[in-house]
Amino acid sequence: MTTQTLPAAPAPAITEVPPAAARPTLLRDIGLAVAAVALLVLLRLLWPSPALTDFGIRVAALAIFATSLNLLAGYTGMVSFGHGMFFGFGAYCFGLIMQRLALPLPIAFLATIVATALLALVVGAICIRLKDIYFSFITLAFQMLIYSLIIAWVPLTGGDQGLQGGIPRPPFLGINLGNAVHLYVFAIVMLAACLLAMRHIVESSFGYTLRMIRDNADRATFLGIDVFRVRLVAFVIAGVFAAIGGMVMALFVSGAYPEFSNWTMSGEGIFMIMMGGLSTFIGPTAGAIVLSLLNDLVTRRTEHHGLALGFVILLFALGLKKGITDFIADWFRARREAAGARKAREHAA
Helix, strand or coil: CCCCCCCCCCCCCCCCCCCHHHCCCHHHHHHHHHHHHHHHHHHHHHCCCHHHHHHHHHHHHHHHHHHHHHHHHCCCCCCCCCCHHHHHHHHHHHHHHHHHHCCCHHHHHHHHHHHHHHHHHHHHHHHCCCCHHHHHHHHHHHHHHHHHHHHHCHHHHCHHHCCCCCCCCCCECCECCCCHHHHHHHHHHHHHHHHHHHHHHHCCHHHHHHHHHHHCHHHHHHCCCCHHHHHHHHHHHHHHHHHHHHHHHHHHHCCCCHHHHCHHHHHHHHHHHHHHCCCCCCHHHHHHHHHHHHHHHHHHHCCCHHHHHHHHHHHHHHHHCCCHHHHHHHHHHHHHHHHHHHHHHHHHC
16 A cells, blocks of 8 residues: 555465464463563562653553554554544543542543543544545544644633643542552553453454455455444544553643644654554554653753654664564564474474
8 A cells, every 4th residue: 555654564465364272362461461560560669760650651651552553553454643632532531520520530431431432433434434545634634623622622621731730530449540659550550451452352353354454355345344344443442542541641641731632642653653563563562662762862862852753763664664573573583484494404304
């Protein structure tokens, strides 16, 4: 697809669903998630730095957002330029619920998820009827509509000053998200849970249906798959996870700002996918870490941070043409193939 801005992930002409035994088991993935959470919490205990705490929370929010975007771009072949609308909507909706209704935090979370799903359903029902670059630009149009509403609706959203007054964070189940350490652990747990859920979505039969539609939508239609409905479900799922990332960010900054719904937010999501890797599930998370590090380091050393970041992004997009995890995956694949060829020669000898 020459009109898309992201490189297509390598895929066969026909996506075959592997046998159930070949898929990652739920128990193994849960074990990896628990181990990762424990390691990150231990890191915070050994290095009790406020900078590390803030960095971990920011990366968690951005990684959830970038991985949700990759559900569309990498697995479904739909590059959305407006995915940031759900990140911003989640932040604002959650903040307003907590400020105006003073609901328990878990109820506010669930209410925001339902509201985002409804928004994504309406927007997706319109956008998915278009293809390729037209889909990308109409999602951008909807994002700018949401952004304009946020700017214009000053009594509700605070306009260009953002949601003022802070977000109440009443304790629940012994968890006090007003405490930075509790918020760090909460953000890491949310990241692990969201990645685990998205991992099993893409490895399910539904996920392989998405790949089939990405590879050849006409073939999928011929096989009896309702392509529009499957794409719409994927669009809603991705929007919901983006909103969760927005809620985590809103808790971190204790507010919501128009930049969360601006086109630059969607651009950052695409950059994270490109730098981390489009063809690996963990790629967007790696990209979130790299982009956050670059933002922090470059901002400290030069006032022309936009120019420096642009150069790095161009290096990945035009020079390397792959993300970090793509290179790592290719290296391991080459080693396995070399080892297999060596064993075959030994067996033949």
